[in-house]
Amino acid sequence: MPIRNSALGSFGSYPVHFMTQQPIDDLCAALKAEFDQDSRGKAVPALLAAYQAEHQGWRDWVFFSEERYTRNLIMRCEAFELLLLGWATDQESPIHDHADQYCWMSVMEGELEETHYTLPEPVSTADTSGVATPAPAILELGRSKTFQAGGVAFIDDSIAYHLIRPMGAAPAVSMHLYANPIDTCRIFCPETGRPEDISLGYHSVRGELSGSATAETIRARFRS
Ligand SMILES: [Fe+2]
Numbered sequence: 001m002p003i004r005n006s007a008l009g010s011f012g013s014y015p016v017h018f019m020t021q022q023p024i025d026d027l028c029a030a031l032k033a034e035f036d037q038d039s040r041g042k043a044v045p046a047l048l049a050a051y052q053a054e055h056q057g058w059r060d061w062v063f064f065s066e067e068r069y070t071r072n073l074i075m076r077c078e079a080f081e082l083l084l085l086g087w088a089t090d091q092e093s094p095i096h097d098h099a100d101q102y103c104w105m106s107v108m109e110g111e112l113e114e115t116h117y118t119l120p121e122p123v124s125t126a127d128t129s130g131v132a133t134p135a136p137a138i139l140e141l142g143r144s145k146t147f148q149a150g151g152v153a154f155i156d157d158s159i160a161y162h163l164i165r166p167m168g169a170a171p172a173v174s175m176h177l178y179a180n181p182i183d184t185c186r187i188f189c190p191e192t193g194r195p196e197d198i199s200l201g202y203h204s205v206r207g208e209l210s211g212s213a214t215a216e217t218i219r220a221r222f223r224s
Helices: 023-037 044-054 057-061 213-223
Strands: 070-076 081-087 102-109 111-118 124-126 132-134 140-148 152-155 161-166 172-179 184-188 195-199
Touching (some): 023 044, 023 070, 023 081, 044 102, 057 172, 102 111, 102 140, 111 152, 111 172, 140 152
Antiparallel strands (some): 102 152, 111 161, 124 132
8 A cells, every 4th residue: 555655735626746847857857967977977976965954845756565665767868768766664675786877865754774794705615526606696785875865975886875764763865876777686695695586566656556567576576
């Protein structure tokens, strides 16, 4: 059962945010302009932090689910996608990579803990016949850091993989920018480091529940 973070304004049968330019649309335009002139997005942290500090309209774009954290798409273009993630308590992500893309995470509300993991190069060991076989690679636990509302984190695969979880008794919301958009990524078994490819979907798209089969597949995967 999806739970709305706040009431969605309406005009006739159309949500208000489909009819008027919202500050979040201005943010999308500013992000697009940034990536048009700098593919590394150096101004992204400042743009995300300024939006978080000045606006509350993002609340109309977030759903929560009792089943898992939600991925709510705000904008997608060739250069990037912008999402809001809704984290009820105890809804942590799996350990995952970012498909060789950049990821910024701006905490809108609540607290989120980010834990880094690295996967060392597999070490080959020779058996009695001299045949070398790669030993299983075990994930190495890295640093954990808690980000409060207003904080912006950055990660890519050259830094680490990570696991995100909400802290405390309150739900959390984070805005994520992926450049380029990420449709598939790898999740990792915490005990063995075994990777698994998964497809990513959206719980909602521009404020409307998507009901996509892909999202259901991901929910089932994360439950196992
Ligand atoms: Fe991530």
